[in-house]
Amino acid sequence: MARFTVFRWLSGSLAAVAGLTAVALLATSIDRAGGVPRYNLILLTVESFRADAVSPDLTPRLLALLDESNGVYFRNHRSVSAWTVPNVVALLSGVHPIRQGILSRGHGLAVQPENGLTGRDGINLAMSSFQPFALIDSYSGLGLVREPGGEMPLALAAMARASSPQGLWYHYLDTHLPHRPTLPDGTQPEPDTPGFDTAFGLPPPRDDLERARRLAVATQPVVPVDQFRFPAGDRQWVQAFYQSEIRAFDRWFEGFFDMFRRTGLARNTVLVVTADHGEELAEAGRVGHASTTREGVLSDAVLNVPMMIWTPDAGHRAALQTWSESGVVTDHVDLGGSLAALLGAPMTAYGVAPEVPVGLQPRDLTDSVVPAARYAFTSAAGFAEPDPERSAYLLLSREDLAGRQVVRLDWRAVMDRDVSLDDEFGSVAATLALPSAAGTSEGNAVLNGPIRWIWPRQSGDVTYPEIRDRSRIEWSGPADARYVLEYAAGTGALRMAGEIDVQGNGYAFGKIDEDYWRTFVVPYGQVRFRVRDPAGGAVSEWLTVRMK
Incomplete structure (x- = not known):
């Protein structure tokens, strides 16, 4: 699709x-x-x-x-x-x-x-x-x-x-x-379709490594240099895709x-x-x-x-x-x-x-x-x-x-x-501003007891129909408290990790349409979440969500 x-x-x-x-x-x-x-x-x-x-x-x-x-x-x-x-x-x-x-x-x-x-x-x-x-x-x-x-x-x-x-x-x-070849009628051949990348009169890949590079450009939202570097001979098809x-x-x-x-x-x-x-x-x-x-x-x-x-x-x-x-x-x-x-x-x-x-x-x-x-x-x-x-x-x-x-x-x-x-x-x-966190955790009360996941309740697979109307994760604890949401998404070349200051016991990712889900979310494979009290003490178990 x-x-x-x-x-x-x-x-x-x-x-x-x-x-x-x-x-x-x-x-x-x-x-x-x-x-x-x-x-x-x-x-x-x-x-x-x-x-x-x-x-x-x-x-x-x-x-x-x-x-x-x-x-x-x-x-x-x-x-x-x-x-x-x-x-x-x-x-x-x-x-x-x-x-x-x-x-x-x-x-x-x-x-x-x-x-x-x-x-x-x-x-x-x-x-x-x-x-x-x-x-x-x-x-x-x-x-x-x-x-x-x-x-x-x-x-x-x-x-x-x-x-x-x-x-x-x-x-x-x-x-x-990903820069996927797009036909004049707006359709995009699936990358696993034979000849998907030769629709514009391009020659076929010269070897398996070039085929892998073409597939990465056509399917991945990121292509880090530690995964692939592109020789000058790739410019023809890269330009055509773009x-x-x-x-x-x-x-x-x-x-x-x-x-x-x-x-x-x-x-x-x-x-x-x-x-x-x-x-x-x-x-x-x-x-x-x-x-x-x-x-x-x-x-x-x-x-x-x-x-x-x-x-x-x-x-x-x-x-x-x-x-x-x-x-x-x-x-x-x-x-x-x-x-x-x-x-x-x-x-x-x-x-x-x-x-x-x-x-x-x-x-x-x-x-x-x-x-x-x-x-x-x-x-x-x-x-x-x-x-x-x-x-x-x-x-x-x-x-x-x-x-x-x-x-x-x-x-x-x-x-x-x-x-x-x-x-x-x-x-x-000399005018360069040093980075600072977008949020603040000052003044947060120490939470009592462990933090438990409410939705999803446990690790597992998540499909688009499940998040169509609920692209939000939720956990136990006071609704007016501050939390730190840790995340680690993807593996290998696609790995990215960090943390987000959150006000309230949940985090909404906004309305996500199915094309966005398939193109920019699913390629990361999975994301792990953990919530902690920034003042110390309470912390959740790691929650692993596998995007399907």
């Missing part, structure tokens, strides 16, 4: 609405006082979307809609990290990854969002997310309301009917690993944009389309990005991403066009910092501290062009660090008209504030 349910969604207008609103509904309130314009906002981030994936061959519909609908295409745009979370946080807060303090899973935002969308007179933006991955701890510092399980068609319909501005963040996930998914996105976007126009939202809504980050496609032995290869890089393949903006504001459109034609490099921090301005609230009360280096500050894309070097920052394995409190290395890059420089930093030296870099690199590195 193919994971591309999108083609079923787009079979009718209501289904197109569903495809649009799967992730998040934002509620925006912009003060009318002083003639402040009122625009909706739709932010569409496309997983692993490289800049060179936008072409007449791969995205003809996207390019045609840009041309006929006066969209502005930024060809020199950059992501600011090699994995998803810091990029999304930058887009929604205006805070650069250097200053976020988010180096891996479980880390929380070290500063308040600074883009003026929250906590400011005249505009207040809150996000409600419908997708399970938005529940991760690192998004908790954004002031977001995360409500998994909402009705998708109703969300967009509500935006079209609302009397006050609304916002929507949608993360298109189907271009994430590009077939980009073509599928292009077909999806055509249906989405049709609904965007037919609901009337094009007349009063700012639409932004960009990527979280790019993707390596065997240029240097890796397929994926930091969280999937566990050997992150800051290269063109990962940092160069497209950005398109549609706005009903003619003045803003002219300013955006000037930026896009200037040749100046823009990045996700610029966009995140400009969201309030794009909605009609000028960046006059911007909250960035004056000591923050210029290269880490956002520039207002609705105002005059301001050239400035731009920076990117990543840990080695992003979300998938074997130990979230330590990375094999950190990378910091600086890009200006002369090109990009990348420096490698030692984790221990960074933690000890013992980093010595010359010139502007040094001033930027």
